[in-house]
Amino acid sequence: MNQMRKKFDKEFKKKAVELSYARGNATEIAEELGLDRVLLYRWRNEFNQYNENSFPGHGESTSL
Numbered sequence: 041m042n043q044m045r046k047k048f049d050k051e052f053k054k055k056a057v058e059l060s061y062a063r064g065n066a067t068e069i070a071e072e073l074g075l076d077r078v079l080l081y082r083w084r085n086e087f088n089q090y091n092e093n094s095f096p097g098h099g100e101s102t103s104l
Contacts, residue, residue, distance in 0.1 A: 053094070054087065056069065056070075056075070058081050066080050
């Protein structure tokens with residue numbers, strides 16, 4: 041089965057990371073946003089390491 045890969049823009053990733061810290065439960069937030077929890081943890085690690093230089097890719101715009 042061929043599945044389309046989802047793309048998320050920098051702003052969506054930053055807001056998801058901020059929300060996961062504010063609410064304290066990344067797994068729950070990932071579920072609410074339709075993300076795999078491993079992906080959200082990866083975004084959190086990248087944001088902690090690179091802060092504003094995180095997520096340099098060209099993801100498509102998605103709103104929270």
